[in-house]
Amino acid sequence: MRAKPNTFRTALVAAALFSAAGLGAACAGSRGGSKAPASRASVAHPQVDASSQSCAGCHADATPQIAKEWEAGRHGLSLVRCYVCHGSTGADFRARPDTAGCRSCHSLQAMGGPGAVAGAEPRSDCFTCHAPHALSAKGKTNPHAGLR
């Protein structure tokens, strides 16, 4: 890993990390093996200089199957990269993201579709049908039919 020179930007990055540390303590998840995402256990990701290497670059070696599934899926195609769901490698790292992350892009789907009633709890079962990383759906019926 390269040492970073002291630069104009370093101050900005340091400031951003500082604010992240203040916000993100509750967001880490576990690497547990269960299928349903466990929430908010504490597993840290090693700090890496991600400016010149991508998550997927390392994970092509570290977790090749997962990297391949992601790349071949819609998120890989659209460059929804690892950190979008998993956070940065700082204190906000989430080993197993919960479905809150889905909702910021897939709001309608994550709320259960147009039949949802006001005040309904958001879905927490996205990963029941959508395998993490590949994200292709299992099953023949589409509960989101009718949505754009």
Added chain:
Amino acid sequence: MAISRRDFLKTAAAASALSALGLPGPVAAADGATKWVKSVCRYCGTGCGLYVGVRDDKVVAVQGDPENHNAGFLCVKGMLLPQIMQAPGRLLHPLVRQGDGFRQASWEEAMGLVAARFGDTIAKYGPDAVGFYGSGQGLTEETYAANKLFKAGIRTNNVDGNPRLCMAGATAGYVSTFGKDEPMGCYEDIDHADVFFIIGSNTAEAHPILFRRIARRKETGRNVKVIVIDPRRTATARIADLHIAFTPGTDLAILNAMAGVLFAEGLVDEAFLRDHVTFGEGAEPSRSRTDYERLLADYTPAKAAAMAGCRAEDIVQAARWFGEKGRTAISMWCMGLNQRARGVWANNLVHNLHLVTGKIGVPGSTPLSLTGQPNACGGVRDGGALSHLLPFGRVVANEKHRGEMEKLWSVPAGTLSPKNGFATIDLFRAVEEGKVKSLWVMCTNPGQSLPNVDRYRKAMRREGAFVVVTEAFHPTRTSELADVVLPAALWAEKEGVYGCTERRYQLLEKSVPPQGEARPDFDILCDLARRLGHGKLLPWKSPEEAWAEILAVAKGTPYDFSGMTRDRLREAHGLLWPLPVEGHPGTKRRYVKGEDPLVPAAHPQRMKFYGRPDGKAVVWLRPQKPPEEVTDAAYPLYLTTGRVLEHWHTATMTSRCKELAHTNLETVAELHPQDAARLGVKDGDTVRIASRRGAEKFAVKVTDASRVGLVFLHMHDPDRMCNHLTIDAVDPISRQPEFKICAVKVERA
């Protein structure tokens, strides 16, 4: 229990996005105390609609607007917008230079100083000794206010801005071919396209939400073909059926060769050519079809391929797919064509493909220029805030247009200067030469974004130059050079209109109060006007009042959106002009009879290019021309610059988001493995890259997505600026610089 779609959307928005953004638990909970305010993304020219979630006067979340063109989707930059609002580095009070640093000042002191210096400059050296440099990031009302103050009040046309670096080639391309600026098609055309012709655009990274729509069409449409023409095998090329990589600067030959194939293989639309097209060369539409075909005969696929370093059969294939009868074709391009010394010609040649095949003005067929900044179209191009323009299709050089604006602005006849102002590079050269002594920079970052930037950074710090910068953050690579830095309200802290790529105008409602002592640029400009004695020209108490005037100025022009009242904008999720009367639904496809209200119902043909005197578009004869600087023994590699998905413009905002600060912010030098081997460098090594203008060190990334003989650098990194190296040669028509191509040498550092 049945609820309306609108209620559902509101509930969904209120209950969802917070915890997605890495915010702390208590805020993340769904709650009824969050207010959701309709707005638009701050970043690129796609113009994604979103809701801003507000709690306790703070932006705590955003949520894509499902009823807007983006169907609820946001890219990662948009998703993380809440972080920029509270980010460290917000400028909260005015600063005045003191030696090599700054000291805090009151608004009264800072504005007093600015008004005195501008007033003094104008009194001593005349109005053309001051200038305004704005951007496509300003709101329409802000840019309109600046344009009016400088052109009608101060009486100089030295009003230019970042769109000159970004979209001037596209503007001049549309104007020369169709008579008026701005695309005639819309995003919905993506859903109907059978062939995507993407040239000089890494859509997947620069316009991710449009790329998603393209990928979805590719997935669901029947036999949809995607052609990507780019020297690099970009992320966009991943969905390509055909990727043509080529030597930078040779794409004019490829485009002419494609047109030649269309004629040779009978893929042209004879009726369309007869009814809608004329031919021209230089600046005059005085050529014939025979002249054009003679020019094309000189660009056989074999000859073009030899020039471009690509395969002739790929050029033929691209032309066949584009021209196949009964199928639609959409072209999309961005800086790869615009940021070129022959960018206007390149734009013309893309338009030619549509005109000779008649693939234009029907769903799925259109030449759609993609825009870099969120309001380059609405505020600057449409609003006429460039040095040769006046609002809504009018130009400085046209006496009638000046007369119209003098009436609309209630200033005496002869007030508006008939002389074009300085375009961007000329403006900063005028600062260098001391011709422009006081410069106002609003909402952009030329100290990083100009080509050959060292030269112009020096100019801004020249003895006798007085530079005012209004900015939400400090320091930036421009604010650090300023004499006065004024704290500007940021995005959700103010109200105004953005107009994006597809002529879609949208209102950003104010969500939260400005932080610290920050003020909207609109207020700052009105304050400046009062202090310079031009308060009557900018009398508005709110952007809404200015909007009423803007509607009157647009009325009766080919841009007519005078039916777009503020109330309508508040209700709508974006409106496409022309929209000449209240109640009009807006226009998806311009120049098309039955869709565009400005085309008479009795017009005998299906389209009327009413921006041209004869109603016909021009197929321009444009030969291949090399870039301004070609490689040689001393500088043997081509440098090209571009963008990455995680950052935007000069990263003043995206670098302050924690996930994005971690990702791709550092500019690395992408080299082909053969070049890396020749230089004896590997991933992570440091190289020094030098051009005839400057040098910088970069870490190496070896990738076969690059092309042999080509180095790629992204433009975002404030520390390792690619613009130390880029060339400030400009297109003679658009005055846009050739950021995309220059010659460099690379050495192991």
